[in-house]
Amino acid sequence: MRAVWAASGKLDDPLADLRSDLFRIPEVPQGWTKVKVVAAGLNFHDIFTLRGLGMFDLKFPLILGNEGSGTLEDGTEVVIFPVMGNPDFQGDGTLDPDRHFLGELTQGSLAEYVVVPERNIVRKPKDMSFETASVLGVAWLTAYRMIFTRSGLKAGQRMLVQGSSGGVATALIQLGRAAGMEVWCTGRTEEKRALAMKLGAHRTFLSGEKLPEKVAAAFDMSGETTFKHSMDSLDLGGTLVCCGLHSGGMFAGVDLMKLFTQSINIHGAYAGNKEEFEKLVTFVAEKKIEPYISKILPLEKAEEGLREILEGAVQGKIVIKV
Numbered sequence: 138m139r140a141v142w143a144a145s146g147k148l149d150d151p152l153a154d155l156r157s158d159l160f161r162i163p164e165v166p167q168g169w170t171k172v173k174v175v176a177a178g179l180n181f182h183d184i185f186t187l188r189g190l191g192m193f194d195l196k197f198p199l200i201l202g203n204e205g206s207g208t209l210e211d212g213t214e215v216v217i218f219p220v221m222g223n224p225d226f227q228g229d230g231t232l233d234p235d236r237h238f239l240g241e242l243t244q245g246s247l248a249e250y251v252v253v254p255e256r257n258i259v260r261k262p263k264d265m266s267f268e269t270a271s272v273l274g275v276a277w278l279t280a281y282r283m284i285f286t287r288s289g290l291k292a293g294q295r296m297l298v299q300g301s302s303g304g305v306a307t308a309l310i311q312l313g314r315a316a317g318m319e320v321w322c323t324g325r326t327e328e329k330r331a332l333a334m335k336l337g338a339h340r341t342f343l344s345g346e347k348l349p350e351k352v353a354a355a356f357d358m359s360g361e362t363t364f365k366h367s368m369d370s371l372d373l374g375g376t377l378v379c380c381g382l383h384s385g386g387m388f389a390g391v392d393l394m395k396l397f398t399q400s401i402n403i404h405g406a407y408a409g410n411k412e413e414f415e416k417l418v419t420f421v422a423e424k425k426i427e428p429y430i431s432k433i434l435p436l437e438k439a440e441e442g443l444r445e446i447l448e449g450a451v452q453g454k455i456v457i458k459v
Contacts, residue, residue: 138162139459140248141439142200146189151447155187155440160200163244163252168224170209170255172217176271177205177246179442179455180304182238187443191241201439202246202457203238204274206267214261217246217253218414219274224256230410231282238275238408247439249459259415262422272428272454273417275408276304280312280356281417282409283378288354289402290376292317297348297355297370299323299363301333301341302452305380307429309356310336315424321352323363332452336429354378364389368401376402429453 140160147153165171183201185191206216221243222233230236239245239253261270283305290296296313300306301324313320314337322338323346324330330341342348344363351372357363360382367377368391382389395401409417421428431453434442442455 138249139436140200141202141436141457142198142247143187145197146187146195148188148190151184151187152440152444155443156198157437157439160198160248162250165252168255169252170258172205172207172209172215172251172253172258174205174207174246174249174251174459175267176207177202177457177459178272178274178276179439179446179457180204180275181446182275183240183443184447186240193237193242195241199240200244200246200248200251201240201443202248202251203240204271205246205251206261206270207251207459209258214263214267215258216261216270216418217251217274218257218259218411219278220408220410221254221257224254231407236407247436247457256411259418262418265418265422268430268433268456268458269421269428270418271456272304272430273414273421276454277308277312277421277428278409278414278417279380279406280305280308281420282413283356283380283406284309284312284316284318285416286409286413287378287404287406288356288376290316290318290354293319294353295319295321295350297321297323297352297367298333298338299355299357299359299367301329301338303358304451304454305358307332307336307453310338311426311428312420314338315420315426321348323366329452332429351375356380361389365392368392368395371399371401374400374402376404378404378406380406430456432456433458
């Protein structure tokens with residue numbers, strides 16, 4: 138089958154060992170199923186893989202791709218829940234010590250076929266496009282968990298998104314607006330802030346700009362660079378939800394006095410569980426949300442999309458059609 142894969146991980150030159158070539162179709166163990174891929178979303182996680190970085194030791198060669206949509210052998214249209222783990226684990230799957238993304242310990246979705254556990258299959262809504270379904274697995278699932286599970290927000294409350302154009306940021310904007318929140322965003326450039334307004338943000342601000350009013354929840358994907366601003370922007374009893382550190386740096390200082398005197402809540406978010414994913418798929422379908430997809434590329438041009446992600450030039454999501 139045709140596939141896009143990493144021959145090895147190169148920390149300083151992640152695209153050096155990227156391959157677009159023929160790859161053997163993975164075997165289908167008992168309890169697993171084969172999906173003919175129609176569309177797959179690209180993620181920054183793919184860049185981590187190309188750098189050789191992951192929560193587990195990566196075994197190369199490794200097909201990239203952490204999310205996707207397609208069809209089963211009987212023609213059923215499906216979307217893949219991307220978080221895999223121990224089938225015997227009880228409770229919130231995001232807390233499973235063995236949890237991992239599709240394409241991390243298994244071959245990924247940037248191929249004509251992908252093999253996944255049957256429990257990771259969710260039926261695609263009839264009126265949802267394969268392109269929309271293909272991007273819900275990572276950034277959109279993370280954004281859904283951030284808003285609906287971790288933040289405690291209710292319709293009408295004000296939220297701050299640190300960023301305006303990335304995959305998680307655009308998902309937060311679109312989901313927040315659809316859920317009835319007052320959505321504020323920051324952005325480094327006028328172009329990025331304009332995109333946020335186009336997607337439904339009510340107000341935008343320069344990165345680091347002091348806000349005219351406090352917010353009930355702040356969503357932070359950048360980490361060290363924006364963490365203090367997120368904390369400073371919160372109202373009494375507010376909540377900060379963090380899902381990344383794209384600005385670099387592993388540690389962000391926390392004002393402990395502010396933390397306890399203002400009853401601030403800080404939560405991390407790692408993707409979501411199966412129940413949240415199913416609710417996300419239903420919510421997107423019922424609200425008729427069209428995730429912001431900036432580019433659709435054929436499988437043979439996946440490197441172009443990965444390079445945009447690596448260079449920080451991508452807005453929203455890039456989809457690969459197989």
